[in-house]
Amino acid sequence: MREYLLGNVAIARGILEAGAGLAAGYPGTPSSEIIDTLSGIASRYDIHVEWSVNEKAALEVAIGGSWAGTRSVATMKHVGLNVAADPFMTLAYLGVDAGLVIVSADDPYCHSSQNEQDTRRYAQFASVPCLDPADPQEAKDMTIYAFELSERFGVPVLLRPTTRVSHARSDVETGEIPEGRRRGRGFRKDPARRVSLPVNARRLHRELIDKQKDMEREIESAPWNRLALKGDVGVISSGIGGLYAEEALANLGADLSLLRIGTYPVPSRQIEEIVKHTSKVMVIEEMEPVVEEQVEIVARRCNPELQILGKKSGDVPRAGELDLLTVRNAIARMLGMSAIVPKDLPGTEIVPPRPPSLCPGCGHRAAYYAMRKAFGKDAIYTNDIGCYTIGISMGTVDTCLCMGASITIGSGIRFGGDERPICCCIGDSTFLHAGMTGLLNAAYNKSRMTIAILDNSTTAMTGHQPHPGTGKTATGEESVRISLEGIAKALGAGHVECIDPYSLEESINAFARARDFAGLSVVISRAPCRILLRRKGERFRRYRVTDECVGCRQCLEFDCPAIEFDEKASINQLCTGCGVCAQICPKGAIEVVK
Amino acid sequence: MRTSKCDIVIVGVGGQGVILISEIIGRAALKAGLPVRAAETHGMAQRGGSVINHTRLGCIYGPMVPEGGADLLVALEPAEALRYGRYLSSGGVALVNTKPVLPTTVTTGHFRYPDIEEILAPLRGVGRVISMNATEIAERAGNSQTANIVMLGAMSRFMPIEEALILDALRDSVPAKYLDVNLKAFELGKAEVSG
Numbered sequence: 001m002r003e004y005l006l007g008n009v010a011i012a013r014g015i016l017e018a019g020a021g022l023a024a025g026y027p028g029t030p031s032s033e034i035i036d037t038l039s040g041i042a043s044r045y046d047i048h049v050e051w052s053v054n055e056k057a058a059l060e061v062a063i064g065g066s067w068a069g070t071r072s073v074a075t076m077k078h079v080g081l082n083v084a085a086d087p088f089m090t091l092a093y094l095g096v097d098a099g100l101v102i103v104s105a106d107d108p109y110c111h112s113s114q115n116e117q118d119t120r121r122y123a124q125f126a127s128v129p130c131l132d133p134a135d136p137q138e139a140k141d142m143t144i145y146a147f148e149l150s151e152r153f154g155v156p157v158l159l160r161p162t163t164r165v166s167h168a169r170s171d172v173e174t175g176e177i178p179e180g181r182r183r184g185r186g187f188r189k190d191p192a193r194r195v196s197l198p199v200n201a202r203r204l205h206r207e208l209i210d211k212q213k214d215m216e217r218e219i220e221s222a223p224w225n226r227l228a229l230k231g232d233v234g235v236i237s238s239g240i241g242g243l244y245a246e247e248a249l250a251n252l253g254a255d256l257s258l259l260r261i262g263t264y265p266v267p268s269r270q271i272e273e274i275v276k277h278t279s280k281v282m283v284i285e286e287m288e289p290v291v292e293e294q295v296e297i298v299a300r301r302c303n304p305e306l307q308i309l310g311k312k313s314g315d316v317p318r319a320g321e322l323d324l325l326t327v328r329n330a331i332a333r334m335l336g337m338s339a340i341v342p343k344d345l346p347g348t349e350i351v352p353p354r355p356p357s358l359c360p361g362c363g364h365r366a367a368y369y370a371m372r373k374a375f376g377k378d379a380i381y382t383n384d385i386g387c388y389t390i391g392i393s394m395g396t397v398d399t400c401l402c403m404g405a406s407i408t409i410g411s412g413i414r415f416g417g418d419e420r421p422i423c424c425c426i427g428d429s430t431f432l433h434a435g436m437t438g439l440l441n442a443a444y445n446k447s448r449m450t451i452a453i454l455d456n457s458t459t460a461m462t463g464h465q466p467h468p469g470t471g472k473t474a475t476g477e478e479s480v481r482i483s484l485e486g487i488a489k490a491l492g493a494g495h496v497e498c499i500d501p502y503s504l505e506e507s508i509n510a511f512a513r514a515r516d517f518a519g520l521s522v523v524i525s526r527a528p529c530r531i532l533l534r535r536k537g538e539r540f541r542r543y544r545v546t547d548e549c550v551g552c553r554q555c556l557e558f559d560c561p562a563i564e565f566d567e568k569a570s571i572n573q574l575c576t577g578c579g580v581c582a583q584i585c586p587k588g589a590i591e592v593v594k
Numbered sequence: 595m596r597t598s599k600c601d602i603v604i605v606g607v608g609g610q611g612v613i614l615i616s617e618i619i620g621r622a623a624l625k626a627g628l629p630v631r632a633a634e635t636h637g638m639a640q641r642g643g644s645v646i647n648h649t650r651l652g653c654i655y656g657p658m659v660p661e662g663g664a665d666l667l668v669a670l671e672p673a674e675a676l677r678y679g680r681y682l683s684s685g686g687v688a689l690v691n692t693k694p695v696l697p698t699t700v701t702t703g704h705f706r707y708p709d710i711e712e713i714l715a716p717l718r719g720v721g722r723v724i725s726m727n728a729t730e731i732a733e734r735a736g737n738s739q740t741a742n743i744v745m746l747g748a749m750s751r752f753m754p755i756e757e758a759l760i761l762d763a764l765r766d767s768v769p770a771k772y773l774d775v776n777l778k779a780f781e782l783g784k785a786e787v788s789g
Contacts, residue, residue: 112637
């Protein structure tokens with residue numbers, strides 16, 4: 001049957017068609033919709049689906065599933081694999097029982113990420129195979145193949161979609177979803193393979209190295225590697241780069257030899273064929289020059305004269321994402337044909353910028369406003385990963401590195417000798433993901449500062465996934481609802497206070513008390529995400545500006561998209577009634593619409 | 595040579611329903627037996643930011659429309675039409691909703707929002723421009739949230755897919771209780787474009 005599917009939904013479909021019985025992940029754009037899709041149908045297919053608290057937990061749960069004989073998958077975004085890197089690297093030694101697939105979605109151009117790291121490097125690093133789909137159809141088909149490959153060689157297999165695969169839609173030919181039991185026979189004791197004592201690890205590492213040649217041979221014949229030998233100029237491409245290259249060649253009407261690669265290790269024999277057949281090749285791949293380096297190695301051996309164009313020669317950009325025109329023009333230049341330079345539209349300079357912004361009524365905005373009032377502009381605000389990073393225009397985002405780093409970097413700045421007030425801002429989901437150890441570390445090492453946990457009771461940025469603070473699991477079941485206050489106290493915070501950020505004066509006072517506390521203080525600002533409330537059917541009151549407005553612009557400091565200004569302030573239909581602007585207005589000129 | 599039957603770029607502001615239009619077109623293409631590719635915006639950029647969706651009908655390659663390649667540029671918000679105007683192909687059609695959504699850079703007084711004529715003039719230099727207040731038309735249909743379906747109705751005049759299949763896909767894609775208002779929005783949008 002043909003269906004119109006989002007790439008991530010196609011991957012979820014592949015997981016089902018492969019008969020997997022366990023899926024665990026942590027939300028991260030562009031990977032989140034895989035678990036989102038599975039969680040809705042988990043009971044229908046008897047598959048365990050969970051949002052884990054972080055990617056390391058997700059991968060370890062998936063490893064346990066595999067070792068219990070159940071095909072298992074862990075999903076995450078590229079930087080999530082950094083968090084899961086510890087189990088990932090040694091897992092390659094210990095190996096799998098039932099197939100284990102790790103989906104790590106890359107984000108060239110950082111559409112929604114803090115870096116452009118290339119998951120294929122992790123595959124090389126750990127000596128495990130990696131599959132690089134070009135579109136949703138390949139993503140689904142490769143998912144099924146990845147489970148088979150994993151079982152054939154007893155190693156985990158990486159699937160690495162990119163944003164333009166995960167968040168692409170296309171017509172996809174779907175297959176049968178097997179009915180019946182998806183869970184395995186249970187864990188079989190085998191300490192020689194499951195315990196990474198040095199005596200075992202040394203042997204298992206040699207075994208992993210010995211497998212490489214066989215894996216390469218097997219993977220070489222996979223249908224994802226396609227070679228068409230034509231002219232003596234060629235293109236070697238990988239993943240979605242192959243689609244761009246094919247379209248560019250069709251568009252140019254050029255009869256070039258073309259190798260499309262979808263697997264790592266790369267198919268050396270096919271690379272050898274095209275390298276021997278051509279005098280000049282261009283390598284088209286997104287992100288790192290992984291294939292390009294392999295082509296150089298092969299060429300050194302079997303065609304040292306080969307001219308290799310790519311990222312190293314500067315013909316293909318190394319940063320950002322590729323697109324059809326970039327690839328077409330790179331190939332056209334290689335062939336001495338003219339490039340297409342899109343004409344700039346005159347007059348576009350009048351378009352006002354539209355950066356992402358916190359939603360009208362968002363509790364983060366209210367918390368930031370109160371925090372700034374209490375801590376002042378000279379305080380240091382270490383920040384973290386989530387919606388709240390968008391609040392950068394409010395002056396409360398001085399740093400953002402990776403999940404959980406707000407707290408630990410804050411500690412470091414204090415111990416590095418800065419005496420100014422420090423307020424670390426971290427969301428609820430991020431705190432539970434990687435902030436708890438930082439809080440423990442700060443308390444234990446006597447870091448004097450404040451941690452603001454911005455609790456909107458969901459993982460908002462990635463699509464409102466639940467977490468242990470919400471009391472609901474991925475599949476909607478009731479579960480323990482952990483208390484952020486309880487955790488903060490248990491981990492050693494000396495002063496813990498909860499606020500409703502929409503009560504401005506009380507919030508400012510609470511932040512001031514936290515600032516003045518002679519130790520580690522925690523303020524939990526609790527206001528459920530407005531998007532979620534609206535979806536639950538909550539109707540918001542609206543505010544308006546009265547004739548009392550004198551145009552003092554103080555409300556504009558609140559940076560709310562619902563407040564407009566043209567000599568005097570006005571409030572537009574975006575207002576969701578948080579009411580903070582009415583508390584800010586010195587003239588009392590903002591009131592509820594009755 | 596042409597590598598796609600019809601390349602469409604749909605732009606707007608996060609929350610306006612850009613993805614839904616693409617979803618309906620994609621499903622309609624499937625019913626018509628046309629291969630279809632699309633790319634959409636998720637995550638960080640969506641929060642009140644400008645969003646762009648690419649949809650390619652009768653295409654088996656990458657999901658993104660090249661700049662200068664859109665046969666159809668559809669803007670749910672006027673400033674976004676100009677922001678992504680470089681995608682419009684020479685002689686292509688631009689369908690523009692004239693109802694602005696002011697960005698914070700304007701509401702806070704840092705930037706000026708241009709007049710509609712300033713927005714449409716550069717596009718007219720490239721292709722055929724059809725403008726309408728889709729938000730108002732949607733209100734007439736019974737719900738201002740259906741401005742995206744008004745635009746879909748207007749688009750239906752220019753796509754290589756039978757209208758009946760688009761309507762089928764629309765039925766598959768919206769909740770039953772909102773179907774009537776959506777069908778009305780579609781009709782009113784279609785009527786804005788003279789054949």
